[in-house]
Amino acid sequence: MTEEALQASPADFALQREGSVKPEVSGQLKDSTNGTEESAITASYRQGELIFLMLLLGCLVGFIAFVYDGAMELSLKVVWKVIPGYLERRAEQTEDGLAILSKWGFLYTMAASIFLATAAGASIKLLGFPGDLPDVIHCVHKLGYVPMCQTLPMICCSLFSIAAGGSLGPEAPLVAVSASVSGYISMQYFNHDMVMVRKCTIIGMSAGLSAFFGVQLGGALFALEVLHTMGMQFFDVAVYAIGSGGVCLAVYRGLQGDEFGEIWSFPDAPQSTATEVIGGTIVGAIAGGVGIAFRSVFRKIGRGVSILGLGHFEDTESPIILCALGGLCVSVLGVLVPPSMFWAEFEIGSIAEPGKDLPHIWPQGGVFYGLERYPWESGPMYLLVGLTKLLAIAFTVQSGFRGGFIFPLFFAGASFGRALLSITDDVLAPGLVAASPALLCMCFAAGLNVAVTRTPFASPLILAILSGQPNVMAPALCAALASLFVTRSSKFIGPQKDRADLQFIGDLQPLELPPPRSASSAFQPFVCSECKRPGVASGANVNGSTVRQDEMGSLTGVGASAGGYNALSLQNTISVEDPLPDDSVKSEGSTFGKKETTMRESHEEEEEEEEEEEEEPITASYRQGELIKMMILFGFLVGLIAFLYNGAMELSLRVVWKVIPGYLEKKAEQTEDGLAILSKWGFLYTMAASIFLATAAGASIKFLGFPGDLPDVIHCVHKLGYVPMCQTPPMICCSLFSIAAGGSLGPEAPLVAVSAAVSGYISMYFFRHDIVMVRKCTIIGMSAGLSAFFGVQLGGSLFALEVLHTMGTQFFDVSVYAVGSGGVCLAVYRALQGEEFGQIWPFPDSPLSSATEVVLGAVVGAMAGGVGIAFRSMFRKIGKGVNILGLGHFEDTKSPIILCALGGLCVSLMGVLVPPSMFWAEFEIGSIAEPGKDLPHIWPQGGVFYGLERYPWESGPMYLLVGLVKLLAIACTVQSGFRGGFIFPLFFAGASFGRALLSITDDVLAPGWVTASPALLCMCFAAGLNVAVTRTPFASPLILVALSGQPNILAPALCAALASLFVTRSSKFIGPQKDRADLQFIGDLQPLELPPPRSASSASSVGFQENLISHGNGHGNGRRADPEAGKLLTESGPMSEYSAIPERYTEQDVARAIKAALQTDA
Structure with a gap:
């Protein structure tokens, strides 16, 4: 680095760094929705x-x-x-x-x-x-x-x-x-x-x-x-x-005219615990082993078909004979073991309800039982059915039948799961395995399907919804991930591969850090730098804050914070280009789309020799073993951190809102009219406690430094790859005071920030990873923290992955490990607490969904998006009001103590007028789900008007008032410098609006005019409102469905989230959300460069082949390419406009293209 660069100011340095790391992406287009330049990855089309x-x-x-x-x-x-x-x-x-x-x-x-x-x-x-x-x-x-x-x-x-x-x-x-x-x-x-x-x-x-x-x-x-x-x-x-x-x-x-949702009637599974999560992981690993064995059997059957002279099922010259032979094999298996026939979507119902008739086959009993029902309700018979089903799948595919094997694999897995439960009860001891049938069946089904299809997120979700068992989601997800890792070197579907149209270009340059802390900042524990961008308010506070509010009113992280333990000297930096000499992990390469070398089979030797596949940079540039190790480590560590943080939070809440009020009530009972006086003036305690704790939060910012927040975390992940450790002590202290003060912010943002900072620090300093791996570990830590907080593994992890961007989960290369770490963290956290996880809001059960509910969900989501836009406008106006008072923006203020005290006054004033508006509302939503239930935290319950009595708010206008006041409380809490997350507060406001919509339509229009359940309207509005702010359309519905225990509302809530996302697509609340900067869209589709055909030598190398078989034309005339001569061979028959080869190319053009492709492969 030059001397001028070292002498530059931190702000200038950060500006230079930002300009140096932002890649020049070809094909950037102006997005007509907001007039800003977006990367070609998500905005290449309007x-x-x-x-x-x-x-x-x-x-x-x-x-x-x-x-x-x-x-x-x-x-x-x-x-x-x-x-x-x-x-x-x-x-x-x-x-x-x-x-x-x-x-x-x-x-x-x-x-x-x-x-x-x-x-x-x-x-x-x-x-x-x-x-x-x-x-x-x-x-x-x-x-x-x-x-x-x-x-x-x-x-x-x-x-x-x-x-x-x-x-x-x-x-x-x-x-x-x-x-x-x-x-x-x-x-x-x-x-x-x-x-x-x-x-x-x-x-x-x-x-x-x-x-x-x-x-x-x-x-x-x-x-x-x-x-x-x-x-x-x-x-x-x-x-x-x-x-x-x-x-x-x-x-x-x-x-x-049908509904959709649960189709298998398993007995209800109880809420999950850490034991179920561990059990699901073990079952998934076993299922992965079964999947590997199935792959071997599949290949052997394919060899047998080849020995018969019928060829591979996709190259055979005798499809009629091969299919007839397959029909014979399938039918023989079917008459011997009737449950093994058909695709088994509804046959799984016979596993869920033993004794139920099979829906398709006739006669029901096959060879042995004829027209009577086939008895298979025992452990050995379930095992036999599962094995026979796998054999039937292999015969069916190798015979040239066409169809999908997803439900057949689900059925085989469910059979093995039921066998495992029955055999352990019979052989070991009844009740030794306490897991429910649904849990074991769904875990084994997920693991077996993932071993073949590599779909670890979709498979558990499908199984949880179709079984109507949201409580099995976490164990089934852990089973799927365990199977994925067990079978990571065994690929069944050959063409599965990484994208070829994205190139990893890198965007993190840790050598270009701001200068070491100066004498003027020596009082700070760590140094944080400042970065200015167009349209962003400049001027740092004394604590080096890195987040500003831009002209549009968004929370915008703009600082390239590099303080804390991460303020590295030039001698201690870690370079992306030069990995540490003793680092056993390779650095992420700058090339992308390497040719994968497929496993080849030698027909001359009896034992096959498989070549190890060359790793593809996006998903495999770091060995999977290293990431699995980080996943488990950070899951344990963040689980412990979450347990300690939650303990401190619960202790503070208990002391302030339970112990002291309980003491006051006891003292009041000892005097005449004491309770009446306390009921009349008890709200003063609410205000005094809130203002005092808010002032303490401001003092922690003043003396400990800038605590960061969710936008700052997002910005650091994008720009630095880690979150500075300097923000951890201030964030913990400030957030604990803020939550105890009753502010409308919760512990999710503090957990994200602390988990991300600790994970990145350990990755960088203890494991000596390069900066790309550090960012992976930072994201893994974020995901683990949110999974623990929500108690929803997939939803929490996806939230951490989605909230980094305005659209999509773009860090797909770390998503599997992030979700896996969420499972580990959730198990550790709940095990330390000794608690179960799952449903926490007791809504009445929702019926199966229909098309009407889906449309209604989209309409409600659009309404919620409009409310979100109005909330953003209100948030900006409150921020302007704070500036008019001379206190500055909450992250630039010179007087954090005064600003926080003022915020405490506003929050407590709204709280005593409308008590449900206080606190982060995770458990207050239970009072909406179950009207008449006491609020869990605030004291006195009735505020100014009702004192010690419960606050009555079970009517449409009151629900509407509570929702509006809650949004106002969120804005005041954030703008006054409190620290925490607004996810549950937004959920609460949305649920209030949903309940108000149901009540008002019943009162104004006609009772029963809106037939939707309370859970559906509340969760749809909650999902839409949260997505309008956080841009998390996949995670928000998953979290709401799991916590409400209503799997049937997933589709309406998801449509509500998407509708809100589209309505608010030009309105961004969290400024630092952006596309990945380390991927460049390069394009990979060139119509003339057709893929080479699969060769006969590789026809049976894996379960399904990598190379593409010929494309027939519309008249059934197949096209082949001679791999030796590179010539296109067309069978007799006219050319069709529906052919895979566009008509504007001549046969010579196509032949040259195929020849060029073959030479490239060679």
Whole structure:
């Protein structure tokens, strides 16, 4: 560094640093919504166009799903209900007819299965290659769309396959058809470029899976996760994909006239504890081992098919013979073990309710029991059914059937889970395993599915919603993550890979830190620097604050804080380019998109030799073992920190609001009229305590220094990669005083800040990680802290990942470890407390959702977004009022003690007038869920007007008043310099508005006019209001659903969150939220560069292949490329406009493109 740079002021230095780290991103566009420059990652297309496409494709795919489901149900009804019913009626007319039918009825099962399987093979032969899930994944990565030529073959082949009783379901056909139609419309009707075509293709995939599962968030997440081996990497389209899933689900179920939600009637599982989380992890690891064994069996069956001369199921020249053979195998397994047939979506209900009939197969008892029900309610039989189901899946796939194996894997896992419970009860001791059936079944199902599909977030969410058991979410999620880690070196779906259109460029330069602290700042424990940006108020306070309020009224973190333990000297810096010599962990590379080397199989040796796959920089530049170690370590550490912080907070609240008021009441009881006097004047204690503690909060800022806040944490993560440790003592002290004072801020922001600072410090100084890894550890710590606070593993972790940006979870490369650390932290935290976690608000149970509830949720969310915009305006005006008083902005004030005392006065005054407006409202929402319940903290309960009596607020106007006062209390609390988080306060305000909406419509319009449950309206308004401020549309509904114990409201709440996000898209409250600066969009889709075909030598190297099989044209004429000559070989038949190769290219152009691709691969 130059001498001039060392002599520069901290502000100038920070400005130079900001200019040096911001990359020049090609393709930046001006965002018409707010006139600011956005990176090409999330703003390369205007949001309005994507919202329109989200609605259009959602409606279209919903209609497609309705038609497809109708055809599927018709075929199943004819083959397995109508014809068997006719046979039974005929048998009843003859003597011993039913006995004969019971004995030989299994022959009908075999005949129907083989006939329909043969028809599936004939459809492949006549119509061409139908594609499959791996092919869809490959096309999305390599082409950006799925060829329309595969649509008709996929529909026909999959319908025959499903009706034949194969262990594949309609999910893969719906994904393929939805993706191809969406991409085709985008390309042909809207003339989009290939980047936008791929976005539309992914939106269509997500919509199709959401309709099939009946779980909006789970289905869409599955489509986004299954494209990769780890993480949801197409974050720039995730919001629109999930929104399209909601539209599609509403259209699909609306056309059906059905509700959606719970479909398996498991006995209710109790609230989870640390024991259940650990048990889920163990079960998941076992399921991962089963998944590895299944992969081995799958490959061996594929070899057997090749030995028979039928070839690989996607390259076979004899699809009819192969499918007929598959029908024979599947039907033999089915008549021997009847539960092993069909895709098992509804068969899982027979595991949830032992004794329930199987929904499809006839006869129910197969070979051994005929028309009687097949008895399989014992541990060994459940085990047999699970093993047979896996074998049936392998035979079905290797025979060339088409469909999805998600529900079949769920069924096999649920069978193993039930077997585990039964066998341990029989062999060890009854009740030794105290877990509920739902927990073991769902954990094993999640683990087994993740071992194959690599979808650790979607699988537990789908299972929790369909089983109606939100309490199993955390154990099932831990099971999924354990399975993911156990099988991390075993990939079943070959085409899963990292994005190729993003390049890691780096944005953190720790060498360019502000100069060491000067003598003038020696009184501070650590140094924090200042950074100025256009439109941001300048001038630092004496404590070196790093956050300002910009012209738009947003909370804006602008300081490049590098103080605390992180004020490194030049000799002790850690460079991204030069990792430490003794660091066993490699630095994150600057290259991206390396060619992955697929596992190859040597046919000359009996034992296969697999080459280790080359790691891809975004998800694998650090060895997974290192990150798993950090995940566990920081989970334990943050759990301990959360326990200690919560203990201190609870102690302060108890002393101030329980012990002292209890003493006053006892003294008042000893005098005549003492209680009456105390009831009349007790509110003075509320005001005195609040003002005193608020003044103490201001004093802690004055003497300990700037404590930071959530915007500052977000800014530090983006600009530095860590949070300065100098902010930790001030944040702890200030936030404890602020919470005890009754301010409308909670402990979530302090936990985030402290957890992030400690995690980053340990990573940097104890493990000597480079700065990229330090940022990963910082985010892991943030996620762990929020998971512990909320008591919701997935929701808390996703909140930490989402709140960093205005849209999407962009740090996908650390998301799995962040969620895993949240599980560890939650288990440690609750174990130390000795408490369960799960539902805390006792709302009445909500019924199953329908299309009406989804639309209502979107409307309520839009209203909440409008309230959020009004709140932002009010927040700005209060800030201006503080400036008029001469106290300055709350983070620049020269008089933090006076400002905090004034805030305490305002907060306590609102509190004694409207008592529900005080405190952070995590438990006060229970008084909305259960009207008449006492408020948990404030004393006296009735404030000025009701004294020691309970404050009556159970009416529409009062709920509305409480919500408005709560928003005013939040604004006053923040603007007066209190520290804490406003997530639960916003939830409370939203729930109040939701309850007011229900009560007022009942009073003004007509009782029962709005049929939605209280939980639905309250949680939808709460989700919308919180998203309007924090921009967390995925996490907020998940948290609300888990804490309210209402899984059926997830879809409406999610639609409310998305509607609010779109309504407020031009209004940003938290200024530092921004796109990642270390990824550059480089593009990867070039239509002429077609992927090479899969070669025969690699046809059985893994479960599903990496290379793309030929694309047939619209007339079923398959296209092949000769890998040796590089020539395109076209079978007889005319060219079609629906071909995968656009007509504007000649055959010679295509041949040259394929030859070039082959040379590149070589």
